[in-house]
Amino acid sequence: MNRYDYTRSYSLELCFFFIENFKELRHLRHSILRSHIEVKLNPEEDAAHPVVQEITTILRARRAHLNNPRIPDMITAYFVDMERVIQELARVCAENATVYLVVDNVRFEGELLPVDLVLCDLAEQSGFQTEAIWVARYKGNSSQQMGRYGRVPVRESVLVWRKHGGKP
Numbered sequence: 001m002n003r004y005d006y007t008r009s010y011s012l013e014l015c016f017f018f019i020e021n022f023k024e025l026r027h028l029r030h031s032i033l034r035s036h037i038e039v040k041l042n043p044e045e046d047a048a049h050p051v052v053q054e055i056t057t058i059l060r061a062r063r064a065h066l067n068n069p070r071i072p073d074m075i076t077a078y079f080v081d082m083e084r085v086i087q088e089l090a091r092v093c094a095e096n097a098t099v100y101l102v103v104d105n106v107r108f109e110g111e112l113l114p115v116d117l118v119l120c121d122l123a124e125q126s127g128f129q130t131e132a133i134w135v136a137r138y139k140g141n142s143s144q145q146m147g148r149y150g151r152v153p154v155r156e157s158v159l160v161w162r163k164h165g166g167k168p
Contacts, residue, residue, distance in 0.1 A: 001078040001106055001115060005029060005036035033085070034077035037070045047079035049122060055113050062109050067144065071108050083122050090126040095165040099128065104156045107141055110149035116157040128161035 007014065007029040019025050030040055047053060056072040063069045089099055106113045120130040138153035 001035040001075065002104060005038050007032065033081050034074065035081075037068050037074050039070070039074050039077040041073040041077050045076060045080050047076045048083060049079060049118050051114070051118050052076065052079045055108075055111050058111055059108055066109055075106075075108075075113065079118065079122075082119060086119070086123050086126050086128070090123075090128065090163065093163045095163060097163045098131070099123075099159075099161040099163070101159040101161070102136070102156070103159060104139065105154040107149075107152065107154055112152065112154065114155075116155060116159055120159055120161070123159070123161045127164045129164060130159065131162050132158075132160040134158040134160065 007025060011025060014025060014028070019028060029038060034041075047056070052075060056075050059066060059072045059075070063072070066072075093099065101119065103115050103119060105115045116133055120133065124130060134157060136156045136158055139156055140153060141149075141151060
């Protein structure tokens with residue numbers, strides 16, 4: 001979840017090999033993992049994890065200070081989608097399968113969101129065991145964040161999950 005809409009960043013490449021017109025590009029933009037600020041969030045959608053709910057509640061109250069007011073919707077949609085991804089991984093992975101996932105933690109309006117820990121919790125609820133969280137590196141924050149809230153590096157992590165046998 002990093003606010004970048006990769007269908008915009010790579011629209012030229014997509015047009016060469018995968019899509020034929022703007023309508024298809026727009027459809028792709030709204031059907032991929034919702035990790036960017038152009039997400040469409042249905043009113044009944046809400047991230048189930050309490051940490052995500054707490055952070056989005058705080059950010060919604062600070063919406064006027066956010067550099068994009070759609071950030072809370074993006075966060076909610078990302079975790080709704082990732083919970084579905086994890087559930088599908090649990091469905092299709094064989095017993096004892098290992099899943100590796102690279103994610104970044106994020107910080108918006110001074111609020112740190114431990115994406116890696118939340119996803120590990122969701123994975124455990126779906127029948128995975130977290131075997132490791134490898135910190136690949138620490139990333140800085142935007143100059144605006146650092147100027148207002150200080151420099152607090154965020155983790156880029158590799159999550160390592162093993163599928164339990166049987167149903168969770």
